[in-house]
Amino acid sequence: MAQPIPIHKHSPLKASCHQCSLSNLCLPLAIEENELDRLEDIVQQGRIFNRGEHIFDQSTPFRSCFAVKSGSVKTSIITESGEEQVTGFFMPGELVGLDSMSSSTYACTAKALERTSVCEFPVEKLEDLTGKLPELQHHMYHLMSQEIQNGHQLAMLLSKNTAEERIAALLLSLSSRFQRRRLSPTNFSLPMARNDIANFLGLAVETVSRVFTRFQNQGLIRARGREVELLDVEALQLVTRDSARQGC
Amino acid sequence: MAQPIPIHKHSPLKASCHQCSLSNLCLPLAIEENELDRLEDIVQQGRIFNRGEHIFDQSTPFRSCFAVKSGSVKTSIITESGEEQVTGFFMPGELVGLDSMSSSTYACTAKALERTSVCEFPVEKLEDLTGKLPELQHHMYHLMSQEIQNGHQLAMLLSKNTAEERIAALLLSLSSRFQRRRLSPTNFSLPMARNDIANFLGLAVETVSRVFTRFQNQGLIRARGREVELLDVEALQLVTRDSARQGC
DNA sequence: CGTCCGGATTGATCCATATCAAAGTTGTAC
DNA sequence: GTACAACTTTGATATGGATCAATCCGGACG
Structure with missing residues (x-):
């Protein structure tokens, strides 16, 4: 029996950060052209989710951060009682999962708001790489810091506006x-x-x-x-x- | 003329992370005993602020993160119109300034709520060091991620409770x-x-x-x-x- | 082409908390 | 010890947005 061509899962079109239109927004932003290969070595490209599908939820073991490639993602916290609190919306070029880097399972649930493709960065490899590329490490700090600021901004909005x-x-x-x-x-x-x-x-x-x-x-x-x-x-x-x- | 003994600024009692009572809460938490010297090499200890004094404000160029050693610190954002939004309270062992790592000046204002002493970690050196000590880098990611989660938690509190x-x-x-x-x-x-x-x-x-x-x-x-x-x-x-x- | 269903809009009413106003309390400097 | 200033508490009233209750719309599907 001929296998159907496995479009998404096993054709990880390696090396497309180079030609990705978002390379000036996403992680490649912080990397020299000649180092870009090293990022491509660790990224898993092209996972696609339909509207409403979960990229991960709070019970998923934390392994990776995800860059939105196309589409958009909503993150939210679901409390024990089933209440939802939306914590953010992520658009192409933005990185989802930074809030989970202190936990063994994801700190929130990420859901595709429309047909969405993401690139997956396994954190273990990502941490290795940021240890070797100071620029990339700096950029990670930058992104996380911005996410903290976003949180403060939101808190401000919620409490004063x-x-x-x-x-x-x-x-x-x-x-x-x-x-x-x-x-x-x-x-x-x-x-x-x-x-x-x-x-x-x-x-x-x-x-x-x-x-x-x-x-x-x-x-x-x-x-x-x-x-x-x-x-x-x-x-x-x-x-x-x-x-x-x-x-x- | 005899110089008065410069108590805080120039007697940087080097090497006290080793005997600091907070070493199980603060950055040393992530570092092996034998690597602790490297952290001590970059930290500036013993700066003391009186109640109400600013450790930094939004116009201060961002240079360092501060670990609270004793006392406590309030951080807040002051809007153009002078409105204040308190973004957090920091107790001994906690690290202030992580939200500023994406900016050239601090993203908030930090004020001592009582007589407070802090240890200063110049970020440039800190980034160098985290590049060399994967454990420390991991811990930084951990701390920042937790701060993002705190933000979400607060947003939840503000919008639902x-x-x-x-x-x-x-x-x-x-x-x-x-x-x-x-x-x-x-x-x-x-x-x-x-x-x-x-x-x-x-x-x-x-x-x-x-x-x-x-x-x-x-x-x-x-x-x-x-x-x-x-x-x-x-x-x-x-x-x-x-x-x-x-x-x- | 009608039916159905989830999401969006509109209207009427209610309530938690802001706001305004006035004492009380505590700390601290002289 | 007195007095001011800053903080806290208490009370009375007002209000922005929640909640409840229909109705409306648009797209999927038979």
Whole structure:
């Protein structure tokens, strides 16, 4: 019997960091061209997940970090009682799993929000490599530190800002992340449901919905379902700084 | 003219990680006895700050991480508008500044909550050293990852939990951190003001105060000013899991 | 082409916590 | 010991967003 060609699992198209369009965002960013092979030696490319599939969950033994190659990923913590707290959204070029480097199983659950492909970096090998490439080590510290800062930023949003401010901030964050990938910063499609936005921002779905329509009525955005157009970026930025204006 | 003896700055009592009582909590934790010298070579010990003094702020160029040796430290972000968001409290054995490793100036402001001494680890040297000691590198990843998780935990608390749950969680967190240092887990003195607690937990001071008295009336704690005694730890744990119970 | 179903929107009501206001308390400097 | 300043507590009121309850929409599928 002829084996069907195993598209994803066993054709690990080695050596494509070199030609990956995300090499200026992802880990290769920190590596000299001539050292890139060493990263390619440890990466497992091309794993694909359909919308809704888990890349890992809190019971999976922690082995690897994952770089999003295409699609998008939602991470969340599920409490004993089944409650979910969305902790982040990850877009192409971003690294998922850094929060788990202190645990034996993953610290969160990662789910593909759409058809998503990821590159897998086994941490043991990654740590070996960062021990040899100071630039890469530095970059890892950089990424982790940024993730800590993101957390603080989120905490700030949650504890001090109104629903409108939180949503404006999220839209602008997404916008700038699309822009980094040279996609339109004003015209994009949200990878996540209203529910996920609500959960992430500590709001009720209904509130998210209402704020979207309010923004729409004020001419700040145009939104139909997940399609969003930012009509007035400056005004949105003003919204996020409203808490600032209180002081004046 | 005889120079006065420069107590802190130039008598860097080299080599005291060896005999430091926190060596099982702090960075030495990850290092073999015989490699400990290499850490001591880069650490600057014994800097002392009085209550209210800044160890660094957001305009200070980022150079070093600081391990708390005694006392305690509050970190917070100050926004352009002067608003403060407390991002964490650090106790002896804990490392301050990990969130800044992606920036040229510190990402937050660190202030001594009481008379506090810290050990300074210049990051440049620290990165060199972690490149050579895989165990230490691993430990750095571990610490940073934990800080990310703390952030997620806090976000969860802020977005899903009531005032009582948040405060119970903080008390229990402090309790277990005192315990790690072999101090009483039920009888301690809060290093921070009600205001800082409120800010950290996204509450108004008045609410914090009210919850403290409510807990007291319920016989969960005894509190006079900053002195706290946890009378019923199990009940407090139940409080933090109240959100869980909703689901049953 | 209708039906069904999950997600999204809209409306009405309620509540936890903020906010405002005023004492009380503690520490500390003189 | 007195007095100021900073912190804490307590009370009364207001409100942003949660919650409850329909209804609406769009896409998958028979």
